[in-house]
Amino acid sequence: EPEVTQTPSHQVTQMGQEVILRCVPISNHLYFYWYRQILGQKVEFLVSFYNNEISEKSEIFDDQFSVERPDGSNFTLKIRSTKLEDSAMYFCASSGQPYGYTFGSGTRLTVV
Amino acid sequence: SQQGEEDPQALSIQEGENATMNCSYKTSINNLQWYRQNSGRGLVHLILIRSNEREKHSGRLRVTLDTSKKSSSLLITASRAADTASYFCATGENTGGFKTIFGAGTRLFVKA
Numbered sequence: 735e736p737e738v739t740q741t742p743s744h745q746v747t748q749m750g751q752e753v754i755l756r757c758v759p760i761s762n763h764l765y766f767y768w769y770r771q772i773l774g775q776k777v778e779f780l781v782s783f784y785n786n787e788i789s790e791k792s793e794i795f796d797d798q799f800s801v802e803r804p805d806g807s808n809f810t811l812k813i814r815s816t817k818l819e820d821s822a823m824y825f826c827a828s829s830g831q832p833y834g835y836t837f838g839s840g841t842r843l844t845v846v
Numbered sequence: 847s848q849q850g851e852e853d854p855q856a857l858s859i860q861e862g863e864n865a866t867m868n869c870s871y872k873t874s875i876n877n878l879q880w881y882r883q884n885s886g887r888g889l890v891h892l893i894l895i896r897s898n899e900r901e902k903h904s905g906r907l908r909v910t911l912d913t914s915k916k917s918s919s920l921l922i923t924a925s926r927a928a929d930t931a932s933y934f935c936a937t938g939e940n941t942g943g944f945k946t947i948f949g950a951g952t953r954l955f956v957k958a
Binding site for chain 2: 778840
């Protein structure tokens with residue numbers, strides 16, 4: 735069964751540092767997404783990416799966030815200057831058609 | 847922005863019983879999806895129902911959609927202890943950006 739792979743599974747970083755969360759989507763998928771889930775809260779949409787550009791982004795996805803698909807296989811989320819409130823599980827997802835995603839297992843980001 | 851809101855927030859049943867979870871949303875949608883999440887891990891896509899569909903089945907899952915009432919239900923028949931998880935409805939937006947908005951989820955506990 736194809737799967738979405740996320741690395742690392744857990745990242746601890748100091749406030750103000752930059753972090754890059756990595757994802758390898760399913761190889762023939764065309765649509766890519768990042769979501770986050772603060773502990774005990776809702777799964778929140780961050781950004782969707784299609785045809786090498788952002789399709790839509792949420793209010794959360796401000797100038798501190800960026801996404802890239804640098805080499806046709808990886809899909810990364812960068813947070814430029816982390817804040818304490820960025821601590822959350824970050825989920826990458828991909829799909830062959832819009833909607834009906836396959837999610838990765840997530841990266842737990844802890845900002846200290 | 848629109849969101850799916852699940853009801854009840856938590857549900858505890860005996861193995862073998864049926865579990866019904868409801869979801870309401872606020873605006874027009876392209877589709878509605880149901881996902882399962884075990885203990886903060888990645889979400890697993892269960893089923894997608896399009897806005898022009900009224901009912902869909904997948905194994906022990908039955909989903910209904912009433913666009914006039916802006917509501918959906920997920921029925922799990924003959925529940926098992928392994929069905930214990932959080933279940934989220936998620937609405938596929940009509941914004942062209944392939945965004946899916948998740949509700950707060952129903953925590954289902956199936957007692958053996």
